[in-house]
Amino acid sequence: MPTSVRVQPQGFQVQYPRTSWRVSYVEELSGKFRFVLSGRDFQFEPRDKYRYPNHAEAKRAAFCFLELMKRLERSRQRLGILAEIGVLKFPQQMYRSYQVWLLVDRVRYTWEAVRGDGVCIRSQRWYKRPENALNKAFAHVDWEIARTQIRDVIGWV
Numbered sequence: 001m002p003t004s005v006r007v008q009p010q011g012f013q014v015q016y017p018r019t020s021w022r023v024s025y026v027e028e029l030s031g032k033f034r035f036v037l038s039g040r041d042f043q044f045e046p047r048d049k050y051r052y053p054n055h056a057e058a059k060r061a062a063f064c065f066l067e068l069m070k071r072l073e074r075s076r077q078r079l080g081i082l083a084e085i086g087v088l089k090f091p092q093q094m095y096r097s098y099q100v101w102l103l104v105d106r107v108r109y110t111w112e113a114v115r116g117d118g119v120c121i122r123s124q125r126w127y128k129r130p131e132n133a134l135n136k137a138f139a140h141v142d143w144e145i146a147r148t149q150i151r152d153v154i155g156w157v
Helices: 055-072 078-085 130-154
Strands: 003-007 013-015 022-027 033-038 043-046 086-095 098-105 108-115 120-122
Touching: 022 055, 033 055, 043 055, 055 078, 078 086, 086 130, 098 130, 108 130
Parallel strands: none
Antiparallel strands: 003 120, 013 022, 022 033, 033 043, 043 086, 086 098, 098 108, 108 120
């Protein structure tokens, strides 16, 4: 079942000097904070257990992970090391106004779809093959669009 999160409006994305990494802070519906480190061609998100009660603690943890990223920048095994401590996110394609991402956690895969206005939908199920995850993402985006169209016509769903 997908979950939704909302992006924190203030301090949403920070570009740090002398690095290629950007940090995005996200406030979940539960009120806890998490962060995502964005590089040139992929994103890194620490495992689910890393949730912080306020923005200041999330910011402090992001600085620690940013230092780790700077040290791993030249490593050939960087993606393998990062997959052990977090989730790697690779952009796939735009599909019906949603940006679809493939999430990799060691040897399992899932998906995430981000709408143009910042609403993020992420699957809670994991799949053994990346193509299965992406097919489920496309099907869920189609379902979201159909549900929105029905709600616009009927007024409730």
